[in-house]
Each structure stands twice: as C-alpha cells, then as structure tokens.
Amino acid sequence: MNETEYKDLHMTRTFDAPRDLVWKAWTxxxxxxxxxxxxxxxxPYCELELRVGGKYLVHMQDxxxxxxxxxxVIQEINPPEKLVLLTQISFEMDxxxxxxNILTTFLFIDKGSQTEIKLVAHPVKVxxxxxxxxxxxxxxxSQTFEKLQALFTK
Structure with missing residues (x-):
C-alpha cells in the first residue's frame, strides 16, 4: 500500500471541560x-516544545x-484554538x-463549559x-479521547 490508498480520518468529540483546560491537557x-x-x-515520557518547528516526543508503552x-514536529500552533502535528511513528517489527508519517490537525472549539475537538489525521507516508x-x-x-474525558471527571 502507498499513501494514496489511505483515507483521512475525521473525528469530532465534545469534552466536559472548558477550552483552556482541554488545551492545557494537550500541551x-x-x-x-x-x-x-x-x-x-x-x-511514561512526554516532552513538548510549544512553538512552530518545536519537537515533541511521547513514549507510548504497550x-x-x-x-x-x-x-x-509542531507545524502550526494557535493557542488555544489549533494545533497541527507532523507525527512519525516507528515500531520495531521482525x-x-x-x-x-501522519499530519494531524486538532481544532479546539469553545462551547462554554465544554470543548469540541475536531481531528483530521492525514497519512502522508506509510x-x-x-x-x-x-x-x-x-x-x-476513540479510546484516547475516552481517557482524556476521564481526566476531566476525576
């Protein structure tokens, strides 16, 4: 398969927390x-350099x-409204x-006491x-967003 065979993922979720708090949870x-x-x-390990061109690293442990x-690398950042990440995923396999490489855009939409996140993930190279x-x-x-919502209901 090549990158032209993958469709963009579009998701929208609403969280029971104000936008500033949701933004902080992401950044x-x-x-x-x-x-x-x-x-x-x-x-267990997360680092984030909050600026255009800034790098981020998350050690996701299975x-x-x-x-x-x-x-x-952060491609675009407009606090607390928009975050665009170019992510590289690489796993040891055989x-x-x-x-x-996935270009993911997150829009954080203020809904008063709630926040709507619109996600678009575009596979660039796979x-x-x-x-x-x-x-x-x-x-x-979907599972990651469930865990994010749980953070706000603790």
Whole structure:
C-alpha cells in the first residue's frame, strides 16, 4: 500500500471541560502523560516544545511493556484554538523499523463549559508493515479521547 490508498480520518468529540483546560491537557507534558494512548497503554515520557518547528516526543508503552516512540514536529500552533502535528511513528517489527508519517490537525472549539475537538489525521507516508496501525487510528483515537474525558471527571 502507498499513501494514496489511505483515507483521512475525521473525528469530532465534545469534552466536559472548558477550552483552556482541554488545551492545557494537550500541551502540558505532565497532563499529557496521564491520558495519552489507547486503553492499556501509558505514556511514561512526554516532552513538548510549544512553538512552530518545536519537537515533541511521547513514549507510548504497550501492555507488554514495549516502548513505542511517537515523535514529530509542531507545524502550526494557535493557542488555544489549533494545533497541527507532523507525527512519525516507528515500531520495531521482525528486525525492521517501518515508519508512518501522519499530519494531524486538532481544532479546539469553545462551547462554554465544554470543548469540541475536531481531528483530521492525514497519512502522508506509510510503510506497508504499518497498514494495520493506520487502519486502526479511529479506534485508537476513540479510546484516547475516552481517557482524556476521564481526566476531566476525576
């Protein structure tokens, strides 16, 4: 498969928290570490350089204890309304290290005591070995958003 065979993922979710708090959960590494990743995954290490061209790195740890690094560059940032990330995902698989690059746009829409997030994830480059990961993005983001909402209801 090549990048032209993957469709963009479009998702919208509403969170029971004001926009400034939701933005902070995305941009404060200590908060990000509390909710990032699908169910069963943790994020023991997060760093974020909040500026255009700034780098970020999240060590996503799977239930077996394997670290799956996600890193990338901030393409656009307009606090607290918009965040655009170019993410590189690379996993060790059978002695190889295939990659996927995804351009993801997050819009944070103020709804008073709630915040709506609109996500568009555009696969830019995907090595064939990561096809399942790319095809599972919707489920992964849905679970990640559930964990984010749980952060606001603690």
């Amino acid at each position: 404060d590494p200590k908060l990000l570490a509390q909710w990032w990743g699908p169910h069963g995954f943790t994020a 239930p077996e204890g394997n670290i799956n690094p996600m890193n990338g 002695g190889k290290r295939p990659e996927a 090595d064939p070995e990561l096809a399942d990961a790319i095809n599972g993005m919707e489920e992964g983001w």
